[in-house]
Amino acid sequence: MKYKNYWRKTGLKKPFGDQFLSFLNDINPKNVLEVGVFCGVTARNICELLNKNHKNDFSYFGLDLFGSEKQNNIDEIEPKFLNNQNFSNPLKKIYYNYILKENLNSLESVSKFLKKFSNNIQLVKGDTKETLNKIPLEKINFVFLDGGHSYETVNSDLNILMQKLPKNSHILCDDYCENFEIIEVSSAINDFCKKNTLKVGKKFNRFAYIFKDQ
């Protein structure tokens, strides 16, 4: 399956969207969590793939601040787009900001965008320091970790995930290496994996891959 943009904004531009989907397809999970939903484009692509592979028998959980207050401001790196919804394409700016007057990173907008999968999805608004504990992590097989990018938030997210995810689950973390490396993110992942004697692999010159084998 090819990754589609749906004329919205995404964190996964070409070729990473396609690589991400192909990787997800190989792992073939039924229950997926995305930490950091942004405008819902990766969410929609994940749901389309899961629906194709498992018919209606899948679940997607998406966590994001969706405009609410975060608990940590130190080193937090956020997409610039979130400040004023500024598009490089002027037509998108007119369409979303002046005609629809729609904030693409809102819970309402993403819920509407994922409406065809409403029976399979759960979107949760708030800081992951609180929201990660509100979803059934024990049933998740695959996590795309792409939320808060501070050392503290990545470390906190990994701690919660590692305690509660089941055996044989997979975590793919964005912004880990090469041109995409965010030093707070890579340091948090490396320190966490070292402390917990976990192996961390590199994927597509961008992501970190962690497998929880017990």
Ligand SMILES: C[S@@+](CC[C@H](N)C(=O)[O-])C[C@H]1O[C@@H](n2cnc3c(N)ncnc32)[C@H](O)[C@@H]1O
């Ligand atoms: C890089 S974007 C995610 C991109 C998305 N995964 C995609 O593929 O399009 C990061 C998102 O994480 C959210 N975020 C940042 N800090 C967060 C936190 N502490 N808790 C929950 N979400 C957070 C932001 O609101 C933003 O939408």
